[in-house]
Amino acid sequence: xxxxxxxxxxxxxxxxxxxALAMLATPTLxxxxxxxxxxxxxxxxxxxxxxxMDLNSVEPLVGTDVKGEINKIYDQTLSRTYVNSKDxxxxxxxxxxxxxxxxxxxxxxxxxxxxxxxxxxKISKIFLDTAFGKIPAMRMVAQxxxxxxxxxYWIKIGNSLTRGWFEEKWxxxxxxxxxxxxxxxxFRVSTIANDEEISYLVQxxxxxxLLKSMRDTDxxxxxxxxxx
Numbered sequence: 001x002x003x004x005x006x007x008x009x010x011x012x013x014x015x016x017x018x019x020a021l022a023m024l025a026t027p028t029l030x031x032x033x034x035x036x037x038x039x040x041x042x043x044x045x046x047x048x049x050x051x052x053m054d055l056n057s058v059e060p061l062v063g064t065d066v067k068g069e070i071n072k073i074y075d076q077t078l079s080r081t082y083v084n085s086k087d088x089x090x091x092x093x094x095x096x097x098x099x100x101x102x103x104x105x106x107x108x109x110x111x112x113x114x115x116x117x118x119x120x121x122k123i124s125k126i127f128l129d130t131a132f133g134k135i136p137a138m139r140m141v142a143q144x145x146x147x148x149x150x151x152x153y154w155i156k157i158g159n160s161l162t163r164g165w166f167e168e169k170w171x172x173x174x175x176x177x178x179x180x181x182x183x184x185x186x187f188r189v190s191t192i193a194n195d196e197e198i199s200y201l202v203q204x205x206x207x208x209x210l211l212k213s214m215r216d217t218d219x220x221x222x223x224x225x226x227x228x
C-alpha cells in the first residue's frame with residue numbers, strides 16, 4: 001500500500017474518532033492547571049555553563065509567523081540568542097500554549113519556515129542523548145538564499161514528547177478521552193552555519209548545559225516527566 005494512501009487512511013480515522021469524541025463529551029479541564037502556568041522568562045536562565053545571552057544580537061522570531069498571529073496561537077513565547085567562549089551562537093525559541101485544540105495548537109517549525117519562504121530539507125526523527133535520558137526530537141535544515149539553518153526541536157503535548165503529526169494527534173486524543181485539554185510547548189534551537197554536523201553537536205551541548213542548569217520541576221516543563 002502506498003504511503004500516501006496509508007496517511008490518508010490514518011487522517012480519516014482520526015477525523016472519525018474526533019467527531020465521535022465531540023458527540024460523547026467536550027473536554028473542559030485544562031491539563032496545565034495541574035502544574036500551574038509556566039513562566040518562560042523565569043525558568044530559562046540567561047547565563048549557564050559556558051553560555052550567556054548575547055545582548056547584541058537581534059531577537060529571533062518564533063518560527064516565521066507574523067507577530068500578531070503568534071500572539072493569537074501562544075500564551076507565552078521566549079526568543080533569545082546565546083553565545084559561548086568559542087563565539088558559537090545558538091538561537092533559542094520556546095512557545096507555549098495552554099490549549100492544544102485545533103485552532104490554537106503548536107505549529108511545527110517545518111510548516112512555519114516553509115510558509116516564510118524557506119526550503120526545508122533533511123527532516124529526521126532522532127533521540128537526543130542527554131544526562132537526563134533520551135529526548136525524542138526532530139532535526140531539519142531550513143534554507144533561504146545563502147542562509148543555511150540547521151534546527152533541532154521537539155513538541156511537548158501535555159506530558160508527552162511528540163515527533164510529527166501522528167504523534168501529536170495521538171497524544172492530544174488520549175488527553176481528550178479523559179476530558180482534558182492538553183497544553184503544548186515547542187522547544188527549538190538553531191544555528192546559522194553551513195556545517196550541519198558541527199551545528200548539531202553545538203546544539204546538543206547547548207541543550208545539555210541548559211537542562212543541567214534547571215531545577216527538576218522546571219526541567220519537566222520542557223521535557224516531561226517520562227524523560228527525566
